[in-house]
Amino acid sequence: MAKSTQKKVTPLMQQYNAIKAKYPDALLLFRVGDFYETFGDDAVKASGILNITLTHRNNGGDKTELAGFPHHSLNTYLPKLVKAGCRVAICDQLEDPKMTKKIVKRGVTELVTPGVALNDEVLSAKQNNFLGAVFFGKRTLGVSFLDVSTGEYLTAQGDEAYIDKLLQNFAPSEVLISKKQKAAFATAFGPDFHTFFMEDWVFKTDYAFESLNKHFKTNTLKGFGVDHLEEGIIASGAILHYLGETQHHKLEHISRINRIAEDEYVWMDRFTIRNLELYHTAFAKAITLLDVIDKTTSPMGARLLKRWLALPLKNVEKIKQRHEVVSYLLQDEVLFEKLRHYIKNMGDVERLISKVATGKVSPREVIQLKNSLEAMVPIKALSLAAKNEALQIIGEGIHECELLRSKIKETLNEEAPVAIGKGGAIATGFHEELDGLRDIAFSGKDYLDKMLERETERTGITSLKIASNNVFGYYIEVRNTHKDKVPEEWIRKQTLVNAERYITEELKEYEAKILGAEERILGIEQQLFSELVQWMMQFIPQVQHNANLVAQLDVLASFTQLAKDNNYIRPVVDDSQALTIKEGRHPVIEKQLPLGESYIANDVYLDRTSQQMIMITGPNMSGKSAILRQTALIVLLAQMGSFVPATEAHIGMIDKIFTRVGASDNISMGESTFMVEMNETASILNNISDRSLVLLDEIGRGTSTYDGISIAWAISEYLHEHPGRPKTLFATHYHELNEMSETFERIKNYNVSVKELKDTVLFLRKLVPGGSAHSFGIHVAKMAGMPQQVVRRATKMMEKLEKSHGSEELTGKLKGATEDEMQLSFFNLDDPLLEQIKEEILHTDIDTLTPVEALMKLNEIKRMLIKKKENNTL
Numbered sequence: 009m010a011k012s013t014q015k016k017v018t019p020l021m022q023q024y025n026a027i028k029a030k031y032p033d034a035l036l037l038f039r040v041g042d043f044y045e046t047f048g049d050d051a052v053k054a055s056g057i058l059n060i061t062l063t064h065r066n067n068g069g070d071k072t073e074l075a076g077f078p079h080h081s082l083n084t085y086l087p088k089l090v091k092a093g094c095r096v097a098i099c100d101q102l103e104d105p106k107m108t109k110k111i112v113k114r115g116v117t118e119l120v121t122p123g124v125a126l127n128d129e130v131l132s133a134k135q136n137n138f139l140g141a142v143f144f145g146k147r148t149l150g151v152s153f154l155d156v157s158t159g160e161y162l163t164a165q166g167d168e169a170y171i172d173k174l175l176q177n178f179a180p181s182e183v184l185i186s187k188k189q190k191a192a193f194a195t196a197f198g199p200d201f202h203t204f205f206m207e208d209w210v211f212k213t214d215y216a217f218e219s220l221n222k223h224f225k226t227n228t229l230k231g232f233g234v235d236h237l238e239e240g241i242i243a244s245g246a247i248l249h250y251l252g253e254t255q256h257h258k259l260e261h262i263s264r265i266n267r268i269a270e271d272e273y274v275w276m277d278r279f280t281i282r283n284l285e286l287y288h289t290a291f292a293k294a295i296t297l298l299d300v301i302d303k304t305t306s307p308m309g310a311r312l313l314k315r316w317l318a319l320p321l322k323n324v325e326k327i328k329q330r331h332e333v334v335s336y337l338l339q340d341e342v343l344f345e346k347l348r349h350y351i352k353n354m355g356d357v358e359r360l361i362s363k364v365a366t367g368k369v370s371p372r373e374v375i376q377l378k379n380s381l382e383a384m385v386p387i388k389a390l391s392l393a394a395k396n397e398a399l400q401i402i403g404e405g406i407h408e409c410e411l412l413r414s415k416i417k418e419t420l421n422e423e424a425p426v427a428i429g430k431g432g433a434i435a436t437g438f439h440e441e442l443d444g445l446r447d448i449a450f451s452g453k454d455y456l457d458k459m460l461e462r463e464t465e466r467t468g469i470t471s472l473k474i475a476s477n478n479v480f481g482y483y484i485e486v487r488n489t490h491k492d493k494v495p496e497e498w499i500r501k502q503t504l505v506n507a508e509r510y511i512t513e514e515l516k517e518y519e520a521k522i523l524g525a526e527e528r529i530l531g532i533e534q535q536l537f538s539e540l541v542q543w544m545m546q547f548i549p550q551v552q553h554n555a556n557l558v559a560q561l562d563v564l565a566s567f568t569q570l571a572k573d574n575n576y577i578r579p580v581v582d583d584s585q586a587l588t589i590k591e592g593r594h595p596v597i598e599k600q601l602p603l604g605e606s607y608i609a610n611d612v613y614l615d616r617t618s619q620q621m622i623m624i625t626g627p628n629m630s631g632k633s634a635i636l637r638q639t640a641l642i643v644l645l646a647q648m649g650s651f652v653p654a655t656e657a658h659i660g661m662i663d664k665i666f667t668r669v670g671a672s673d674n675i676s677m678g679e680s681t682f683m684v685e686m687n688e689t690a691s692i693l694n695n696i697s698d699r700s701l702v703l704l705d706e707i708g709r710g711t712s713t714y715d716g717i718s719i720a721w722a723i724s725e726y727l728h729e730h731p732g733r734p735k736t737l738f739a740t741h742y743h744e745l746n747e748m749s750e751t752f753e754r755i756k757n758y759n760v761s762v763k764e765l766k767d768t769v770l771f772l773r774k775l776v777p778g779g780s781a782h783s784f785g786i787h788v789a790k791m792a793g794m795p796q797q798v799v800r801r802a803t804k805m806m807e808k809l810e811k812s813h814g815s816e817e818l819t820g821k822l823k824g825a826t827e828d829e830m831q832l833s834f835f836n837l838d839d840p841l842l843e844q845i846k847e848e849i850l851h852t853d854i855d856t857l858t859p860v861e862a863l864m865k866l867n868e869i870k871r872m873l874i875k876k877k878e879n880n881t882l
């Protein structure tokens with residue numbers, strides 16, 4: 009393309025080149041007549057993604073690639089381009105080609121990017137589509153999220169782990185970053201986000217505060233409770249700037265900005281969210297918790313449920329309120345069914361009202377909005393009548409929007425079309441002139457018949473005919489036999505062999521009217537509709553408020569349905585410190601068991617005084633992970649306000665949930681699996697509180713057995729001795745860890761029971777007190793279909809190993825290591841290298857050392873020792 013500009017270029021291509029130069033990183037859809045065309049590299053890309061024909065046009069001697077599609081197919085093709093990750097600039101004709109002799113004026117009217125989309129085909133009903141921005145400040149990081157399709161605008165700031173967690177929760181489709189911080193972002197959050205880099209000056213404090221105040225028409229952001237979040241606001245400012253750049257200027261629906269209040273929600277880091285498979289899984293087809301619990305019937309409800317799942321509450325009173333509502337709805341079946349019925353019939357009010365704000369709403373959608381608002385009237389009445397405080401509060405909050413509804417009703421036709429240009433949007437009786445024009449345009453035949461009748465009677469001519477043709481327009485035809493009866497005022501237009509054609513004053517007027525009528529009808533309809541939409545803007549906050557309340561009702565009704573369908577019970581969440589779950593089940597696994605099999609429920613009890621840590625041993629596949637995860641999921645469900653899969657659950661409020669799975673699948677990231685595992689674990693050890701729930705699954709698995717056991721032992725010891733006394737479940741293959749309960753009083757051993765048959769094991773999946781004697785990996789290998797030969801050989805090898813390296817030997821050593829013995833013997837050696845190591849350790853300030861640093865140091869020492877060993881053997 010660049011080359012072609014130097015040669016002789018057509019005016020159209022000159023215009024194209026000028027516009028393209030302004031949007032170099034976007035795919036430009038260039039409207040030419042009835043088509044959107046793409047040229048050059050854009051054409052190659054578009055034809056590949058859209059599977060449309062790529063042709064060439066000879067452009068001043070240069071061959072330029074060309075691919076296009078009809079303009080009315082934009083809704084089909086645009087989503088495909090955006091979903092493929094393209095930024096798409098839509099360049100339209102800004103004037104009517106008929107009105108100009110020169111080249112039509114064109115300009116970009118919208119830049120659609122993955123994070124800024126309003127098109128229903130690009131959006132998914134059940135999911136928010138967030139645009140994110142991240143700013144690395146000197147003290148802290150700022151983050152902001154905006155869903156332009158719903159108007160939700162959020163900000164927060166905190167350390168890297170917190171921002172990481174939020175990015176995971178809100179899963180933005182696009183993240184804005186300053187060009188200068190490109191590398192910092194990639195290092196901190198990895199390569200998985202769709203990013204866009206902007207000039208550094210956009211990320212400035214003054215500019216951000218100014219932009220937000222200007223947008224909200226405020227002098228300060230204090231009213232939103234975000235004015236102290238400087239880094240967060242910088243990120244939010246970048247988002248507003250980006251909206252301007254992408255030609256999104258109608259943003260009335262973004263009426264407030266909210267702080268994501270970190271302290272109100274249960275902390276879960278990204279590993280935990282991933283491990284618990286809350287809303288995404290490692291395998292695309294696997295079922296998530298969200299899939300199982302989502303019984304919402306409105307898109308707003310579905311989106312809010314995901315938010316509640318990502319941000320479970322810590323406030324015991326609020327949690328209780330939600331449980332109250334579910335209890336109430338369970339017991340008042342009639343109310344519940346009615347509420348569900350009305351919510352189900354509701355459109356996506358939140359997105360509909362955003363479309364009003366952005367001026368992209370169609371007449372049919374306005375009718376949908378009205379119908380949804382009508383459904384809110386009974387919802388309000390039902391909620392108010394309920395004998396439940398939380399429901400009543402919701403009922404009180406719902407605006408009936410009567411004025412809005414009646415105005416829409418009187419303005420629009422109930423059967424309004426999808427596009428205003430199709431006509432018939434405005435209701436009959438709303439606009440006198442419009443009605444008159446419609447009469448003329450649509451009841452023309454009737455009018456002419458009446459005129460014919462009148463003129464026949466007046467003139468006494470029996471064979472009169474009124475018709476029209478392209479050349480002469482409307483006329484009255486008189487056969488020659490009646491020529492003498494023609495009134496004087498009729499003007500002759502055309503003479504035929506047997507007849508004369510005339511025009512009358514009335515017919516002339518009628519003709520003028522009818523010719524302009526259709527065009528005029530469309531003009532008036534368009535104007536009335538845009539006046540209506542403009543007028544509706546004042547109701548945006550009310551409608552958004554309603555949408556939010558209905559979303560809450562929908563989620564609470566969804567919890568009710570879930571409890572009904574799956575036999576969940578009401579948990580007790582309070583400020584106590586213990587966790588009691590009786591006959592708990594895994595909400596996802598229990599739905600996936602083969603027909604005829606039932607889930608084996610298990611009890612779990614944890615507290616800070618007698619049973620702080622449970623060491624769960626058991627063979628592979630016995631159900632250890634399931635017990636760990638179900639415990640976390642039950643706590644999560646309870647604290648988001650849902651009932652839980654158990655027969656009893658008493659939960660002393662949990663403020664943080666950590667889960668770690670050994671040897672997770674991060675090998676592809678390049679770090680050694682073990683190091684990743686240790687990094688992940690270290691971040692737990694640094695963040696635990698006295699209300700934390702820690703789940704460790706096979707930690708230490710990523711290294712050799714001895715290393716693994718030592719690490720697992722050290723971590724357990726640390727957690728036991730930590731003043732927070734976090735409640736911990738530790739699943740492990742290493743039955744050697746059972747020895748710990750002898751030394752550490754709050755560690756208790758349990759195992760997932762199995763029955764050993766002649767040469768196989770039967771999984772009973774029951775958690776019972778006591779450790780297990782050995783692991784059963786070989787049995788599982790056999791079950792998995794390993795050849796007999798391999799299984800036999802493995803059994804032999806194990807027997808041999810157990811004889812020569814009794815596991816008692818190892819645990820004995822480990823226990824001994826807690827005394828000073830080993831350290832003394834180590835430091836007594838007077839080798840120069842060991843002397844160096846000794847100095848190194850003595851100069852280490854243990855109080856300020858993080859667990860990761862400790863591991864690095866240990867690794868360093870190990871390397872020195874290995875080197876020495878190699879030198880000695882040489």
Ligand SMILES: Nc1ncnc2c1ncn2[C@@H]1O[C@H](COP(=O)(O)OP(=O)(O)OP(=O)(O)O)[C@@H](O)[C@H]1O
Pocket residue numbers: 597601606607608609626627628629630631632633634635773
């Ligand atoms: N309580 C239960 N009732 C019925 N089936 C269960 C139960 N617990 C687990 N299962 C089934 O057993 C499978 C293995 O469970 P799980 O992954 O928890 O075992 P594990 O002991 O952690 O194994 P590994 O040590 O190999 O990780 C599950 O996928 C599930 O299908």
